[in-house]
Amino acid sequence: MTWYHGNETGQIPGAFPTKWWEGSALFMSLLLYWYYTGDDTYNDEVRQGMQHQAGDCDYMPSNYSSYLGNDDQMFWGLAAMTAAEIEFADSSSGYSWLALAQGVYNTQVDRWDSSTCGGGLRWQIWPYEAGYDMKNSISNGGLFQLAARLARYTSNDTYSDWATKIWDWTASTPLLNNETWNVADSTDIDNGCTSQGDNQWSYNYGTFLMGAAYMYNYTQEAKWKNAVDGLLNKTLETFFPTSYGGNIMSEILCEPAEVCNDNEILFKGLVTGWLGFVALIVPSTYDTILPKLQGSAEAAAASCDGMTNNTCGVRWYPKKWDGWNGMEEEIAVTNVIASSLINTKKTAPVTSSTGGNSTSDPNAGTGDNTGSSSKTSKITTGDKAGASILTIAFVGMWGGMIAWMLIGG
Known part of the structure; x- marks a missing residue:
């Protein structure tokens, strides 16, 4: 967390x-x-930051809610859902992780727009934002994933019904082709959602894959x-090119020309994290996914051999530092290395009936459909820790880890 200052005196946690x-x-x-290694060094900062940005239990904090997209809010909901599924203890003085995920879900299904294109979630929340006239895969796929995960965790079919509704609508548009399995990036409301922006981004595929895996685990439907x-x-x-050996992930649209922006650098990390969970909840995929993660x-x-301090690059396939550095690179590498440890897990992420104890609030977020009125205060005490420190320590252990994994299976 060299780039994260939310745990420093006078700064805003999570921001x-x-x-x-x-x-x-x-x-x-x-x-x-934490889930894959058991190292709780950063747990206090995670809990503090995720609670501080919670808004009115819906991740619509007043400091940021006026310019957020549905996808921005959704990712925080998925983080909370992850916390619930891996038994990350609820905060003693804040919202439960499950309630936060439910709050995001409730505010987003309220924005479901049947007045255009027969349904779907717009990319942006507010009419004055660029992109408000688009419906995109990550917003709809993210809500689909969240609904599917809530269904599995709570055994509440209201969530699975909504997941099916989102999937079926998306498959009726150019966003998702359920015969070729092409996932487009966006479609325009102005032409009735008949055209597509077909940029190929890994996280669009990953979010629909993750949601489908949870729906299969929950329903067992063909x-x-x-x-x-x-x-x-x-x-x-698509994203594990044979030209790089077939087992190394690449964000193919931006990496070859070295033009990935900060958002795009993160996509591989998100997807490898999701692939790890897919392997655990749909065991038939495990043997296919594990070598890709490893x-x-x-x-x-x-x-991660850059700048004499284990700085990580954007592109992994050269197997050496590519000259790039930033928080996003460190996050993506941490995700993939952690997720490659799925062979240390004997069971899938939990549900409310298999050990999960995050408190449910089905009405979370329903009183705040336009953004939180709570004020985001600054932290007054705290120590500086570092995500770069995390990655340095993690990479330092990697030689032993990868040898153990490949030998021990």
Whole structure:
């Protein structure tokens, strides 16, 4: 967390003022780190930051809610859902992780827009934002994933019904082709959602794959197993190029020309984290996914030999530092290395009936449909810790870890 200052005196926990959603990506990576390694060094900062940005139990904090997209809010909901599923203890003085995920879900299904294109979630929340006239895959796929995970955790079919509704609508548009398994990036309301922006980003595939996996685990319906297999095959075929050996992930649209922006650098980390969970909740995919995570983790670790302090690069396939550095690179590498440890887990993420004890609040967020009125205060005490320190320590252990994994299976 060299780039994170929310745990310092006078700063705002969980906040990255110009890129608020990235706080959720940081905390998801630290949650996975704890889940797979048992090292709780960063747990207090994760809990503090995720509670401080919670708004009115819906991740619509007043400091940022006036310019958020549905996808921004959704990622925080997925971080909270992850915390519930991995038994990260609820805060003693804040909202439960499950309630926060429910709050995000409730505010987003309230925004479901049947007045245009027969349904769907807009990219942006507010009419004055650029992109408000678009419906995109990550917003709809993210809500689909969240609904599917809530269904499995709570055994409440209201959530699975909504997940099915979101999936079916998306598959009726150019966003998702459930025969070729192409996932487009966006579609325009102005032409009735008949066209597509077909940029190929890994996280669009990953979020639909993750949701389908949870729906299959919950329902055991062939529809969802077909979706898991189709999306997994397409994801691996597209984003694990044979030109790099077939087991190393690449964000193919921006990496070859070295033009990835901060958001795009994070996509691989999100997807590898999701692939780890897919392998655990749909065991038939495990043997396919594990070598992809291990190959990517080994290459990613090798990219962390920059600036004499284990700085990580954007591209993993060169297996050396590529000259890039930033928080996003460190988060992505942490995700893939942590997720490659799925062979240390004997069971899938929990539900309320298999050990999960995060408190439910089905009405969370329903009193705040336009953003929280709570004020975000500054922290008055705290120690500086470092995400770069996390990655340095983690990469330092990697030689032994990868040898143990490859030998021990």
